[in-house]
Amino acid sequence: MVEKLMNVKDLKVRFKTEDGHVSTVNGVTFNVNEGETLAIVGESGSGKSVTSLALMGILPPNGEVYEGEMTFNGKNLRTLSKKDYRALRGNEISMIFQEPMTALNPVFTIGYQIRETLIVHYKMTKEQANIRGIEMLELVGIPDAEKVMGRFPHQLSGGMRQRVMIAIALSCNPRLLIADEPTTALDVTIQAQILTLMRNLKEKSNTSIMIITHDLGVVAELADRVIVMYAGEVVEEASVFELFKNPKHPYTKGLMASIPKVHDVVDDLYSIEGTVPNPTNMPSGCKFHPRCPLADVECKRIHPDLEYVSEGHAKRCIKV
Amino acid sequence: MKYFLQNLLKTIPVLLLITLIVFLLVRVTGDPVSLMLPETATDEERESLREALGFNDPLPVQYFTYLSDLVRGDFGESFRYNTDAFALVLERLPATFELAFASMIVAIIISIPLGILSAVKRNSFLDLFITGGAVLGKAMPSFWLGIMLILFLAVNTQIFPVSGRGGLLYLVLPAITLGTGIAAEMTRLIRSSMLEILGQDFIRTARSKGLKEALVVNKHAFRNALIPVVTIMALQTSTLVGGTLITETVFAWPGLGQLLVQAVNLRDMAVVQAATFLIAIFVILSNLIADLTYRLLDPRIKYD
Numbered sequence: 001m002v003e004k005l006m007n008v009k010d011l012k013v014r015f016k017t018e019d020g021h022v023s024t025v026n027g028v029t030f031n032v033n034e035g036e037t038l039a040i041v042g043e044s045g046s047g048k049s050v051t052s053l054a055l056m057g058i059l060p061p062n063g064e065v066y067e068g069e070m071t072f073n074g075k076n077l078r079t080l081s082k083k084d085y086r087a088l089r090g091n092e093i094s095m096i097f098q099e100p101m102t103a104l105n106p107v108f109t110i111g112y113q114i115r116e117t118l119i120v121h122y123k124m125t126k127e128q129a130n131i132r133g134i135e136m137l138e139l140v141g142i143p144d145a146e147k148v149m150g151r152f153p154h155q156l157s158g159g160m161r162q163r164v165m166i167a168i169a170l171s172c173n174p175r176l177l178i179a180d181e182p183t184t185a186l187d188v189t190i191q192a193q194i195l196t197l198m199r200n201l202k203e204k205s206n207t208s209i210m211i212i213t214h215d216l217g218v219v220a221e222l223a224d225r226v227i228v229m230y231a232g233e234v235v236e237e238a239s240v241f242e243l244f245k246n247p248k249h250p251y252t253k254g255l256m257a258s259i260p261k262v263h264d265v266v267d268d269l270y271s272i273e274g275t276v277p278n279p280t281n282m283p284s285g286c287k288f289h290p291r292c293p294l295a296d297v298e299c300k301r302i303h304p305d306l307e308y309v310s311e312g313h314a315k316r317c318i319k320v
Numbered sequence: 321m322k323y324f325l326q327n328l329l330k331t332i333p334v335l336l337l338i339t340l341i342v343f344l345l346v347r348v349t350g351d352p353v354s355l356m357l358p359e360t361a362t363d364e365e366r367e368s369l370r371e372a373l374g375f376n377d378p379l380p381v382q383y384f385t386y387l388s389d390l391v392r393g394d395f396g397e398s399f400r401y402n403t404d405a406f407a408l409v410l411e412r413l414p415a416t417f418e419l420a421f422a423s424m425i426v427a428i429i430i431s432i433p434l435g436i437l438s439a440v441k442r443n444s445f446l447d448l449f450i451t452g453g454a455v456l457g458k459a460m461p462s463f464w465l466g467i468m469l470i471l472f473l474a475v476n477t478q479i480f481p482v483s484g485r486g487g488l489l490y491l492v493l494p495a496i497t498l499g500t501g502i503a504a505e506m507t508r509l510i511r512s513s514m515l516e517i518l519g520q521d522f523i524r525t526a527r528s529k530g531l532k533e534a535l536v537v538n539k540h541a542f543r544n545a546l547i548p549v550v551t552i553m554a555l556q557t558s559t560l561v562g563g564t565l566i567t568e569t570v571f572a573w574p575g576l577g578q579l580l581v582q583a584v585n586l587r588d589m590a591v592v593q594a595a596t597f598l599i600a601i602f603v604i605l606s607n608l609i610a611d612l613t614y615r616l617l618d619p620r621i622k623y624d
Binding site: 053056058086087088089090091094095097099102103104105106107108116117120121152154165168 | 520521522524525526527528529530531532540543544617618619620
């Protein structure tokens with residue numbers, strides 16, 4: 001058994017734009033272990049979604065991985081043929097997206113969209129795929145699964161559609177499920193249901209989950225280990241307990257401080273000053289220094305490496 | 321079905337309005353009597369013919385007579401051919417339908433693969449070539465294209481007959497002539513519609529499922545992209561029925577457009593009225609069919 005299921009080393013992704021190449025992921029290193037849930041946390045624009053699309057091999061046409069390694073279950077994803085990559089997608093690695101409202105094709109029935117994956121990867125007949133599809137819908141808690149198979153996406157609520165997406169993603173028993181902000185577009189009550197569903201499903205199978213989110217509540221709920229991304233880099237990595245108990249990087253601390261606490265009465269909510277830098281105009285040195293309360297001249301000059309402070313806990317900062 | 325019937329009922333006032341407009345237009349374009357009698361005819365002779373044909377009645381009376389005949393299926397007689405005008409029009413219909421259908425097939429065969437290809441390979445040399453070709457196809461006058469086709473493929477190489485209507489071979493050149501312009505418009509439409517759809521989230525989902533790119537493009541994207549294209553196809557089909565005069569003239573194709581223009585020139589009122597009425601019905605029908613096709617293509621559309 002390979003312990004490290006997905007291994008990403010120094011991954012760099014860039015996009016071709018009218019002003020030349022823009023790099024949005026700048027040397028990301030992490031791994032997802034067998035059976036674990038890894039959360040990738042960061043603001044919008046920190047490169048977390050792009051990283052997941054790169055792993056799936058479905059970057060938009062103008063995007064490319066131009067450096068680094070991506071190994072899944074011992075296979076080098078960068079040298080994999082298109083055909084072998086396809087055989088992996090939706091089968092061994094699958095993905096659910098942020099927007100359940102638009103992620104399903106409006107002109108095909110739920111049944112068609114769930115059968116499709118099974119027919120492609122398992123070479124099932126339509127009847128077999130149908131039976132399995134109904135099973136999957138029941139597994140993700142959709143009532144009247146048989147009826148829902150004949151419905152179109154617009155006839156279901158957002159929460160139901162996200163359940164359908166999860167059913168599709170899990171239908172081929174993937175070894176890795178990438179969930180890109182799976183609850184962001186949902187109502188709070190539905191969010192809780194979807195998170196519970198994901199946790200239960202994980203307990204039943206040995207699927208590893210890579211969950212991308214900016215919601216630290218989701219992290220606390222689901223993750224075993226967390227990596228924090230900022231401006232296309234990993235700035236901190238730790239187990240979920242360690243991270244919440246002992247955050248090192250000022251950015252992580254900022255994120256933690258942004259969570260309102262029930263018992264504190266405050267007038268203003270905390271926020272980290274400024275915004276994520278534009279990839280076309282990255283600051284020198286440490287990329288967080290313009291927003292960092294601890295920054296000094298050194299930070300402007302030195303781009304820190306990711307250093308381990310203790311077993312499994314790494315940070316990219318020279319000040320802490 | 322209920323929707324279909326409701327809309328069929330709604331077409332009645334539209335048709336009534338069309339009969340009124342055509343009736344009035346035919347009557348303001350001039351007196352048919354002067355063209356029906358020899359130049360040597362006396363004023364008395366003209367007057368008596370006018371009286372006999374009912375042209376001296378007030379317009380509302382004439383219109384009412386026309387309508388009541390129409391309801392009984394009587395479109396009047398052609399001055400020129402001295403036969404039932406409707407029969408004359410009906411006789412031309414098969415030729416018109418044949419050409420319209422063949423042109424549409426040509427347009428579809430050309431535009432669907434080119435439109436998809438140019439969207440998938442957007443901004444490439446191929447895309448530039450296809451969109452350039454589409455502009456050219458749209459800009460090219462159909463009579464010129466028709467004449468060129470006749471020159472190269474009928475006169476010089478004698479692969480196809482020059483003109484007239486007969487078997488399948490006779491159909492090829494006029495169908496290409498008419499189909500090219502429509503293909504050009506449809507190619508551009510399919511391209512932009514596909515481009516929009518290919519950027520949608522569900523296309524990314526389809527890719528993430530490990531489907532072949534061909535399946536993603538031709539099934540997941542194209543089924544969605546087709547929805548706006550169907551409208552244009554329906555509108556084009558209806559213009560093909562009434563407005564193919566130039567091509568019909570170039571190829572001596574005995575269709576409805578040719579008959580209609582002849583009838584207008586000769587002020588052959590009954591034929592003009594019968595032909596426009598039929599064309600109007602066809603336009604309405606093809607729009608209804610487009611509406612129904614929408615429903616098949618897009619489950620989100622509900623009528624009721």
